[in-house]
Amino acid sequence: MAENEPIKDVSKDEIVDRCNLYLDIKETQWPIVYRPEYNIGFLGLEKLHPFDAGKWGRVYQYLKEGKMVRDDTTVKPEEASENDLKVVHSQSYINSLKWSMNVAGITEVPPVAFLPNFIVQRKVLKPFRYQTGGTILAAKLAIERGWGINIGGGFHHCSGERGGGFCAYADITLAIKFLFKYDTNIKKAMIVDLDAHQGNGHERDFMEDSRVYIMDVYNRGIYPHDGFAKRAIRKKVELAHGTTDTEYLDLVNKNFDEALTEFHPDVIVYNAGTDILKGDPLGNLDISPKGIIARDEMVFKKARDLKIPIMMVTSGGYQRSTAQIIADSILNLRALGHIACKAAENCPTPEGFPA
Template sequence: MYKLLAALFVSRLTGKLQSCADMLSTREKKPPHETQLYVSVEESKLPIVYGPEYNIGFLGLEKLHPFDAGKWGRVYQFLKDDNLLQDDTTARPQEATEQDLLVVHKKSYLESLKWSMTVAAITEVPPVAMLPNFIVQNKVLKPFRYQTGGTILAAKLAMERGWGINIGGGFHHSSSDRGGGFCAYADITLAITFLFERNPKVTKAMIIDLDAHQGNGHERDFMNDDRVYIMDVYNRGIYPHDGFAKRAIKRRVELEHHTKDDVYLNLVATNMEDALKEFQPDIIVYNAGTDILEGDPLGCLSITPKGIIQRDEIVFEKAKKWKIPVLMVTSGGYQKTTARIIADSIINLKNKGLISIEAAKNCQPSRRRIVSSKSNSQSYETLFSRLSRFLSGSSTPEESKEYCSVKEKTTLTTPDASDCPDRGPQ
């Protein structure tokens, strides 16, 4: 009798477990949600993604942080001035919606962004905490959502055209449940997850993270996912020091302060080649931070502009050799000169035949306006007067719109290790 009851119990338990497994399987096979991010792009448009919504400009707040919040617009302007593309040959992204973000992000995290104090901590700009959240959403987070949409679109284009570049994105400190280091949304994780869900040809992905900082966001997201191989080359002595996230790195290269071109480029080339021998992905996601540039206040490395251009060339050469589509995002960079370097690097990729671009026709150089930079102290002094004028509707055009500035003279200085702050976005 007892054996019969035991057998009946086991049978029912097994049935319930199987039922649960079937439910989970069905849930996993649920079709992807409808989105405006993952759309077809006309063949006449290049797989270079950019929108004017990328740039952050609000009453001088962006000047309170070392990140160049207008970098993306300057890169785009340089490419237009150099006749590489024009407005009607550029792929335009849509803003990522909450439903799009929930593909990766936890609902509780997205809800936390409705508190200005949370966003102030992520962007490392304390005055943001004092602004009404509707302003923070529109002037700070909205540009990030557009750039996130840009990374997702560029990933799709990379699979279709062999390569894709988002002139923005690379928020590699954000993960599903947290933000930090000027990174609010996990665009790299989202782009790869969208591909896994929507493109049957993508079953494996490789992240090559060459920003000066450790990419702890995507590392946390893909900690236990064997479909994703992460190679991370970063300065070991700076932010974020995330020991837990390091467990997800399959090929880790930790640099010392002031590493120079010859050592750096050799490490990138040899390690990427070895990584591709170990793991053959369907796409490479390349996080191309320019905060490795000599004199960068947060990266604390000593790579020259030529070195950055050669680095990007190495990545695209390896991708071409192994016949793997590559997506590039621009990530960190805290000097005014980085915009010119990024543009020059893209031009070099075109000249070397590593990306296929026809010169934009009828592309007239646009008029550019010089904007004088102000110190942080001046920004603090005028912040609240500007806010008052903005809310009263009397802001001047210069205070409410980003302008491309001409190339400025910049003296590069190499900081001592003691001058390198233990913080920093991207």
């Protein structure tokens, strides 16, 4: 089968372009999803928001330098179409993105309001749509391989009806809805949201859905302060400014164990934000790089020990140093055996790369 060949078993009542997003991959490809179109850059406007709009490309480059991936072993997703997005988003919300002023509010970059919308669509929203397609694909690969990582995604402030906080599409909700629709073995999902901010988007989307269990660990003193959305959280851990490694890791460990005792998911969606890092201008927590790596290791180990498929998205992180930390964490997961390539003998390894 050719690389990224579309699946052909399409249900007759399909309302989305499933073949465009659900791709088959070679056994020699890691279920790590990325393409250069993730990165945002236009006239320097991306520098007006603290989010590092080139973070995803640097994560990928560090993984290449770590001899984990090559271009031919990387899964390249397709762009989510309007029909794909309509699985969650209303037509009125999608139409609202055709007004640059609305996109400026979502991205928190005011000058975007003055750009022609065709430029906004191409330079700002198109990268988000590719990342959204990547999250949907990574979830499908996680079911097949036991794990999947989208180097982008994690737009947890966006719900079906509204965006915000640099999140224009509800990729987490979409990934879960696609699994529920197209995989009869997936009946229940758990979202483990460890970004520094409350994941109010997916919380609003799954408010009344008992199939989805949400664990959210966040700084209660920062954006978005969405009291209504908190009603959807089944395992809520509110942190104070300046929380450090020991307290943080103990809380995540204890509450994740409790969550897995209360609820037995068929898949875990892990929102692995790095804005918990000490010095992050928006997270206001005090977690070290080693603490982040230990957190990811803990989450993956518990999921893999219980044989629960896990899909990770990279979400927030507002310092340039976070790209290296994300890559180091993924490399650590490989070194510990928590993630592996299906055809290990033919996948990239430090020994398998040319000098």
